[in-house]
Amino acid sequence: xxxxxxxxxxxxxxxxxxxxxxxxxxxxxxxxxxxxxxxxxxxxxxxxxxxxxxxxxxxxxxxxxxxxxxxxxxxxxxxxxxxxxxxxxxxxxxxxxxxxxxxxxxxxxxxxxxxxxxxxxxxxxxxxxxxxxxxxxxxxxxxxxxxxxxxxxxxxxxxxxxxxxxxxxxxxxxxxxxxxxxxxxxxxxxxxxxxxxxxxxxxxxxxxxxxxxxxxxxxxxxxxxxxxxxxxxxxxxxxxxxxxxxxxxxxxxxxxxxxxxxxxxxxxxxxxxxxxxxxxxxxxxxxxxxxxxxxxxxxxxxxxxxxxxxx
Numbered sequence: 001x002x003x004x005x006x007x008x009x010x011x012x013x014x015x016x017x018x019x020x021x022x023x024x025x026x027x028x029x030x031x032x033x034x035x036x037x038x039x040x041x042x043x044x045x046x047x048x049x050x051x052x053x054x055x056x057x058x059x060x061x062x063x064x065x066x067x068x069x070x071x072x073x074x075x076x077x078x079x080x081x082x083x084x085x086x087x088x089x090x091x092x093x094x095x096x097x098x099x100x101x102x103x104x105x106x107x108x109x110x111x112x113x114x115x116x117x118x119x120x121x122x123x124x125x126x127x128x129x130x131x132x133x134x135x136x137x138x139x140x141x142x143x144x145x146x147x148x149x150x151x152x153x154x155x156x157x158x159x160x161x162x163x164x165x166x167x168x169x170x171x172x173x174x175x176x177x178x179x180x181x182x183x184x185x186x187x188x189x190x191x192x193x194x195x196x197x198x199x200x201x202x203x204x205x206x207x208x209x210x211x212x213x214x215x216x217x218x219x220x221x222x223x224x225x226x227x228x229x230x231x232x233x234x235x236x237x238x239x240x241x242x243x244x245x246x247x248x249x250x251x252x253x254x255x256x257x258x259x260x261x262x263x264x265x266x267x268x269x270x271x272x273x274x275x276x277x278x279x280x281x282x283x284x285x286x287x288x289x290x291x292x293x294x295x296x297x298x299x300x301x302x303x304x305x306x307x308x309x310x311x
Contacts (some may be wrong), residue, residue, distance in 0.1 A: 105157040120149035187243035196268035239308035
């Protein structure tokens with residue numbers, strides 16, 4: 001069998017070979033990943049082929065490693081906790097409805113309710129001291145998985161929330177309603193850890209189609225890449241929101257101008273937390289002097305700000 005850093009391996013190996021190299025047999029139908037590939041870091045390190053085949057194998061092994069519902073506690077052998085976002089795994093999707101519902105109850109209790117009072121007490125003990133140490137407004141990044149007590153604590157301490165349309169805080173809706181944002185909030189089109197407006201539109205085109213038809217009220221098929229006019233519409237929606245502050249990434253604002261927008265929207269991303277090699281890579285593709293000298297763009301942005309009453 002050829003080693004996996006051999007140049008002779010220019011195609012994906014047969015399934016039998018992959019099983020022999022990466023997996024240990026447990027019975028006739030059960031397998032476990034060998035120790036050398038038992039974590040995402042180990043898999044990436046030990047599969048040394050840098051070509052397409054190597055990248056494909058790394059991705060495949062890492063996918064298998066993440067396709068689990070529970071992870072053993074490192075400090076308590078035999079104790080397990082639900083894996084974050086396990087509902088996106090094939091293991092979860094293959095469960096009968098009753099088992100999925102049971103898993104959901106365990107998941108919600110573990111991450112959102114079990115330690116709710118603890119997080120609340122710690123917040124009320126530590127946050128007032130932090131807030132009183134500055135005259136600046138405080139904004140909390142209350143996105144993703146947050147304990148149930150967070151909104152109550154933020155309201156009590158007058159901490160601004162962070163609102164992103166494509167990360168709605170109400171369950172079972174695709175897009176948040178910018179017109180219903182609370183005043184004590186910061187609204188934005190993207191954050192540093194998310195794809196930019198254009199790349200989101202391209203990669204999640206099903207939701208973009210919904211957005212195009214039901215949020216922007218356009219008929220027909222949404223363009224694959226949102227044109228400057230669409231980007232401007234989205235910017236205006238955010239500027240006109242009730243949020244105290246509208247702070248948008250420069251990339252998303254530049255996307256509203258045909259001459260200034262980047263050719264490749266994948267280069268607009270600041271950071272991808274899931275990719276260890278893509279951290280804070282963004283660099284603006286034009287100089288500040290070029291940006292300022294484009295009077296059409298600067299006047300346009302100024303009018304958007306004034307028109308929304310944010311001047």
